[in-house]
Amino acid sequence: MKYLAPAYVYTHEGLQKNKLIAIDDAGLITGIIDSSQAVAHEQIELLPQMLLLPGFVNVHSHVFQRQLRGHTHRPLSRQDTFWTWRRAMYAEAQRLTPELLYEEARQTYSEMLAAGYTSVGEFHYVHHQVDGRPYDRPNAMSEAILQAGKDTGLRVVLLMTAYARGGFQQALEAGQRRFCDATVEQYLARVEALRQQGYQVGVAPHSVRAVPGEWFHAIAAYSREHSLPLHVHADEQVAEIEQCRTAHGCRPIELLERYEALSPRTTIVHATHATEHELDILAQYGSTVCVCPTTEGDLGDGIAPYEDLRAREIPLTIGSDSNTRLDPLEELRWAEYSARMRYQRRRVLVADELAAPGPLLLDYGTRRGAAALAIQAGEIAPDQAADFVAIDLEHRQMRGWSEEDLLDTLFFGASSEVIAQTWVQGACVYRRNA
Ligand SMILES: [Zn+2]
The missing domain is CATH 3.20.20.140 (Metal-dependent hydrolases)
Structure with missing residues (x-):
């Protein structure tokens, strides 16, 4: 089991912060929990200043x-x-x-x-x-x-x-x-x-x-x-x-x-x-x-x-x-x-x-x-494949974003250069500048 700790995550309830996304060894999301819950440090991957979206x-x-x-x-x-x-x-x-x-x-x-x-x-x-x-x-x-x-x-x-x-x-x-x-x-x-x-x-x-x-x-x-x-x-x-x-x-x-x-x-x-x-x-x-x-x-x-x-x-x-x-x-x-x-x-x-x-x-x-495509993915929710993109909120194309308009800033002001990481089935398969 591992946990991702992004600055923000977008779920069907909208934009959320202070959340951990739990991923099992099969690469499925098992839950989205409060970051205040006790989890061993070595299991957490921090994604500071990043917005996590479904892939x-x-x-x-x-x-x-x-x-x-x-x-x-x-x-x-x-x-x-x-x-x-x-x-x-x-x-x-x-x-x-x-x-x-x-x-x-x-x-x-x-x-x-x-x-x-x-x-x-x-x-x-x-x-x-x-x-x-x-x-x-x-x-x-x-x-x-x-x-x-x-x-x-x-x-x-x-x-x-x-x-x-x-x-x-x-x-x-x-x-x-x-x-x-x-x-x-x-x-x-x-x-x-x-x-x-x-x-x-x-x-x-x-x-x-x-x-x-x-x-x-x-x-x-x-x-x-x-x-x-x-x-x-x-x-x-x-x-x-x-x-x-x-x-x-x-x-x-x-x-x-x-x-x-x-x-x-x-x-x-x-x-x-x-x-x-x-x-x-x-x-x-x-x-x-x-x-x-x-x-x-x-x-x-x-x-x-x-x-x-x-x-x-x-x-x-x-x-x-x-x-x-x-x-x-x-x-x-x-x-x-x-x-x-x-x-x-x-x-x-x-x-x-x-x-x-x-x-x-x-x-x-x-x-x-x-x-x-009949695949169990597309949302950050339990039982879905852990497929994500991590958006770099400090990228210059995102300057001036607010919580209220975050997705509109992304879709109307940014290119995919703002994507810092891409995850498929629980594995990070692309890192910008890696
Ligand atoms: Zn065609």
Whole structure:
């Protein structure tokens, strides 16, 4: 048993001081007790002038896309869009081997830990050899990612992506072969193998354009049977919505409902162009939305309908997606800032009109994210994983903070440079300047 003694800790009761957080040998929080209680000195780790928060949860990452950072802003064509960017991304995906993927994941996951992310949902789709043939170990690429998680200390939930075709009634492009399994049974066998090995996994049919209805039905049934998270991209691009309407006479989230793919375990990634009717459907099924504001900004996707999401109390989470930037404070700030620009008023993401945004942004970045990945984390409370970030209150970016506005000072005034330590499952896995 050990105890952390931060200057402040944030729990569901709000900001507290003079508390010790008790952690058992399995890395679980067992209690939050008054610092006046008798505890042996050698069991206490002091965190002076630090604020302890739950670790941030990165719900949506494609780790290898970190290699594109900074390299896709030169003109790729006369008019660049998501689709021209995608060609550059496919070229990068062709180069990967299990060894290169491991190395990229190891470095990127270290960067995530330094930024304050303690868990990641890795939406992983580069599965096979370039010509589409499986490796001798069919999960060689997934295993490279999971090994990088183990070696860095970041908790990885492998969201195994299913990919079957180039688009609605569209054959595969050469660059997509290595994303695809021959049949949905083959895909599910690979998920099952990782599950049997004890890894935390979820299923991730890529999108309604890349996965046909029969596959969706089988994957959704498997997710129900084993209570696994189901993540899917939807409504990121107007072109995809138009193609869906032409092929099926409805919009992507309406189609997901027909496929029985919606439930409280479902997370819709982006939902940028979702209509009120689509959001009504999500609210009805208790599904979650993951926004990725820095990537959505980079790719010119658009701004999510935050006001409509809030009005329906649809749980929001964040993802770093293309990893063009890794900073949960910036990701959450851009959710609120882009909402302000869209609706031309302040404090859009608040629980009620008289609340400050800080606590809700923290909730999106931690507890809601953990729920979307089905992990027992995201709050500083008994029986939760001891996943924390320690914020340096003496950092110059935090100068002028007060107890009353502490979270708002953090989310609107600071970058992840203020993170002094990151803890996962009771172990300190990142120390600034260490
Ligand atoms: Zn994505």
